Amino acid sequence: MRKKRYIFFSVTLIIMFLLLIARLVQLQLIETESYSKHHINLIEESVAQRTQEIIIDDGRGQFLDRNNQPLTYSEKSVLILFPFLKTMRWDSGKIASILEVSEDQLLDQIDKAKEPFVFSEIDPLILSDEQVEQINHLKIPGVFAVRKKFIEKNPLAAQFIGITGEQAETFLKRYPDKKGMQNQKIGITGLQKQFDEFLLPDGASKLVYHVDAMGGPLFGINVKYTGPSNPFFPVNIQTTLNKDLQDKLEKLVDQYKIKKGGVLLLDIEKNEILADVSRPKINPKHPYENNAVENLMLKQQIPGSIFKTVVAAASIETGVVKENEMFPCSEDLYEKPAERALGDLNFDESFSASCNRAFGDLAKRLKGKDPNLLEEYAKKLGLIGKISWQGDVYHFTDFRQLREDEGQVFSKEDSKVDDNFVAQTGIGQQEVRVTPLAVANMMATIARGGERQAVKAVSAIKYQDGTTMMDFPKQGNKDDSISKVTAMKLQGMLRHVVTSNQGTGRWFQNLPYEVAGKSGTAETGIYNENNQQLHNKWFAGYFPFNQPKYALVVVNLGVPENEGGINPLFSDIIQSIYEYDQ
Template structure:
């Protein structure tokens, strides 16, 4: 008997514990963690409301990007007809609405009868059409400004993408998520400017129309549609870039016409050092999030473009480059080049124009013998090592950077490499360990064209409130560190012009353009791709124009391509020709 009583007591205790756990769980769900349930930070109230609410989002509340003239780059507003499904059960003047829209009522009926949630119907409306429709005051039928993604957006890798990332959301906005100000599922910037400027762009509140429905989708509290939206006149903000969307679109088209698969182009305004256009390939695959990286910010093997650094060092070092000639039948290892590559005896200027490897390998070894760090010094003076994008303190953001994940240049992987003759020669022609970003190369050309003045590259001019007032302006800033002398810049400009003007110059193709171009070509052999020796190369052309009164600096690079199919020079030619047609 005693054992039976004990078993009953035991069972009752277990049941009480289970009931206590259940009550605790109910309290957690109903009272305690209603807006931040579980590690997923689920807003239970919001989820519950969504189950019995149909809504039409007019604006997601996220800040947007514009070009330098205020042209939308990511989203735009359109006047559209918004219709809620419950109108199917109503009698309303659909013939009148169809007439205003210049449709037939049958066409309108066909579109509405398939609705099971609020949707946009028909084409863009004029302001007069919208005014006439709204004057009818039909429940569930509205002519409103609706946010719409820009079709085929330009500068997609530069602007970047957004997406849901609960881990990053929790880490970056933990307090706002815990306070219920943001949902754990709020899209955030994943790459590009969307990521760099995310804390300015994150939405305060969506603007939407909503109504409550029963389990069959019918109106729960009548047919009144409610509007909810941010009442703040300052948000969301817009980020005004320095991009010229017209030039950007033309540059995008040129790359696509020439089927440049991997690489891209950077166009800078030399006076302001702002990005006028920047495009990267491959295109972004939104479904798989591939192609997201901006190749213009990733260090690449530059090939002979790097000879510009060696030339700058040679001009200043005292090495005699005026009277000497160099045996350009030889390669950097003092062996005979293939017959097609032999150039004979050339002076320093002709060596630069025809891109003689022997000359620059020889000169580099002589300079390093006198000063072991001379290549590093001039790479830094020309801005090829450290990031060149705008950075500085912005409000409470210390060392804010406009460019997301801009890479640093590399000259040597190991200090000892700079003491070996073979490695020095390879470095002098932009091979071996050398890696620089196309943005930094464009900035180098702009620096030379300005007479040696180094500036940070801006891609965003300002952040503006919704009412048009300015929240913050990114002022031009100098790039820190030593720079080349004006005399050195003058000599470099002469060498860069000769690359195009010389009868055998590697840029002679550009002689037929309407304006004179100065620049440097580069061909970098990419060995051991997937463990095999291949003929894969990086093909560059970097320069500025018009040569005598520089306005633009331009870099085009075709990465990991076969030498017989590279369109680099054709792309460079067409971009210049677009800006300065004959």
């Protein structure tokens, strides 16, 4: 009996010993970089227990404007201090003298510190090159003057660039072969998401100090710098934005208190986005508040009379309108007295004054010829469908720079053959939905003489040393576009919107750049607490008229009919761009 107990006890010990060995093998050899369902990196965790460190650069790729100015970060020379200084004797007076601050201020911040930190009171104290040299010459343990990368808390073009965050589950779904790295930040919206795989870091750049159990320095004054070994990475994304224009336009949009809406500015020649302003503004602490992370310049909206440009193009090319034909513009779509008694107007005048009756009638004629014509011409003008650059990039097929809504003219086939529905569609109501990006693209297409191009948001991916990893070539589509003759007629009509005394754009007659464009006021069918219907107010155009350079869209969404006009904002933007160009 006793022998059996000995055998049982021995076997139990052997099993426990084998389990212990198996556990050690699991921890030390097999799952060192991806332990448990949480995929914990045990090597990194063990190093963290015996070091103090501060990140100089998190290693994620960043964004530049078209002139290589940083959009999402800034690099500054700052002073890094380690908390173990409070237990040492060191020449704090000399450092304070170099910094031109009081010694008490310096020691007070160190005394409060529990981990390495950037010296400051509120904002980091920026050092001159001379101060950097003087501080590092002293070789004081735990005192280092370095160049540190700071991520902007309130970056320009926040929705266009997008936000990042730590989402381990999303990371592993997106990159199942990168277990153990899931605590890195990934792109959640905007370009951050679209270009995420290019931006992922190989590792952070850090100042690392080995410490003993009491938190004191282990290796004297030796500090270890760790960072990616490949000098070409991380890559940076060179956007098409102009940082200076983006800044000017954001300030103007905020000056005019646009709560929902924004501005989109295109370079006509290259069809590149120069500025993208979306409001409401993102609150960095609560980015999803008011759904502010959405870039409204890429979201479909009701356009109102902006859509009459499509009806005009289709009417010209199909011949459903006669040059001197007159329209009863004192009547509405249903032959009742209109709110504006405009009298009888010809085709050009009807467009300038934005006569609903004329374009409701023309839409019905187009429907009689072919119910698909409105959709066909919306595509020819670059107003619906995929607008942004897309193509094969490395192992990505049909890679898209932007994820914009594709827009629509009709959502149901039945809508195309109903006279009343089609008439309302002709003035940009009912099921018509387009993005501000697409409206700007339409204006640029007309300004170029009908040549359609994909819109670019990014021009190149750049290595860390500034050389080009890849660029994004121009993409055009000449086969399915309006004729040059039609484009020229549309150009004249868009210009008359501004020059005509009855034109809805006459506000812009005296600007330093000659403007061509179209207004739009769309009913949304939504009412506020005062029972006022809310409207989308637009103006879209291009300038200078004779040598087109810019296409501009301004939109104020969901405002009462007698509030939120955007003409003063559009005007000030053109004035600001003119001054910038000079």
